[in-house]
Amino acid sequence: MSKMLDRIKAFQNRATEQGATPAYSGQKEDIFYDFAEGTPNRIRLVGTWVTLRSHWIGPSKFSAVKLFKDSAFTGDNPIKKNICCADFDSQTEMPVAGENRECVVCRLHAAANDILFQSGKDLDKEQTDFLNGIAKAAKFRERIFFLCIDRDHPEILPGKKGFKVVEFPKPLFEKFTDLAGQYNDFEFYDEADGCDLLVTKRPKPGQQKGFDYSIAVATAGRGFAFTPLTAEEKAYEKPDIRKIFGKKPDQAALLDALTEDCRELVDIGNAPQGDPAAKDAGAGEVPF
Numbered sequence: 001m002s003k004m005l006d007r008i009k010a011f012q013n014r015a016t017e018q019g020a021t022p023a024y025s026g027q028k029e030d031i032f033y034d035f036a037e038g039t040p041n042r043i044r045l046v047g048t049w050v051t052l053r054s055h056w057i058g059p060s061k062f063s064a065v066k067l068f069k070d071s072a073f074t075g076d077n078p079i080k081k082n083i084c085c086a087d088f089d090s091q092t093e094m095p096v097a098g099e100n101r102e103c104v105v106c107r108l109h110a111a112a113n114d115i116l117f118q119s120g121k122d123l124d125k126e127q128t129d130f131l132n133g134i135a136k137a138a139k140f141r142e143r144i145f146f147l148c149i150d151r152d153h154p155e156i157l158p159g160k161k162g163f164k165v166v167e168f169p170k171p172l173f174e175k176f177t178d179l180a181g182q183y184n185d186f187e188f189y190d191e192a193d194g195c196d197l198l199v200t201k202r203p204k205p206g207q208q209k210g211f212d213y214s215i216a217v218a219t220a221g222r223g224f225a226f227t228p229l230t231a232e233e234k235a236y237e238k239p240d241i242r243k244i245f246g247k248k249p250d251q252a253a254l255l256d257a258l259t260e261d262c263r264e265l266v267d268i269g270n271a272p273q274g275d276p277a278a279k280d281a282g283a284g285e286v287p288f
């Protein structure tokens with residue numbers, strides 16, 4: 001979740017605590033769900049999940065490798081630190097076909113891997129570390145989203161309930177599919193037959209970052225807490241996850257924002273196959 005959204009949320013929470021009603025009609029709905037740490041979060045998933053691909057391209061304190069100039073993230077026209085991968089079709093949830101690929105970050109990833117694959121043995125340690133770092137930093141990340149009803153805090157505006165968008169980090173999604181598997185691929189998110197789930201998020205013990213998740217079916221008496229959507233819930237407006245998170249960034253702006261080394265790397269990766277200079281540099285199309 002971005003810092004800005006965090007700030008908006010803090011602002012809205014404050015308003016709610018004070019019992020304030022929206023002071024102006026332009027108040028933004030808070031539809032982004034966050035798992036609270038420690039206690040079980042009760043949610044009702046609604047509809048199957050949406051998969052998207054993204055790249056985290058901001059500076060990282062865990063990696064020395066920089067893909068983009070620091071200055072690109074500030075100023076009048078900053079680029080975003082978390083961007084949608086342009087080489088993934090969010091409607092079909094399939095990678096874009098070869099000739100239509102345009103994602104600068106994926107090109108960087110492919111170019112680094114390509115050189116490592118073809119000339120790895122001729123490179124010194126510094127060059128190898130650099131290329132490995134680029135390949136790692138430029139790899140796309142798969143993101144999984146659901147719509148849900150937040151049973152603990154169902155309001156998206158003071159006095160207005162609605163669906164929220166919840167992201168399932170990979171470890172949680174794996175536990176979710178395991179859980180569904182235990183019950184014969186039960187569709188917990190089915191509008192008529194689904195039920196509430198309890199998700200617990202805890203910091204990974206002894207580690208600087210990352211969380212452990214557990215997920216369980218909410219129970220009522222001796223069985224599942226089945227919660228067919230009520231008429232009111234069915235009438236909630238459905239946020240369009242693909243529209244919210246699937247906006248593709250301006251690739252020309254991204255090219256401009258690359259560090260000098262990375263720009264050079266993309267150019268090497270772009271050189272036509274027959275170009276002898278490209279051959280020398282070990283470039284060519286390598287699937288990633």
Ligand SMILES: [Zn+2]
Nearest residue numbers: 085086103106
């Ligand atoms: Zn990409």
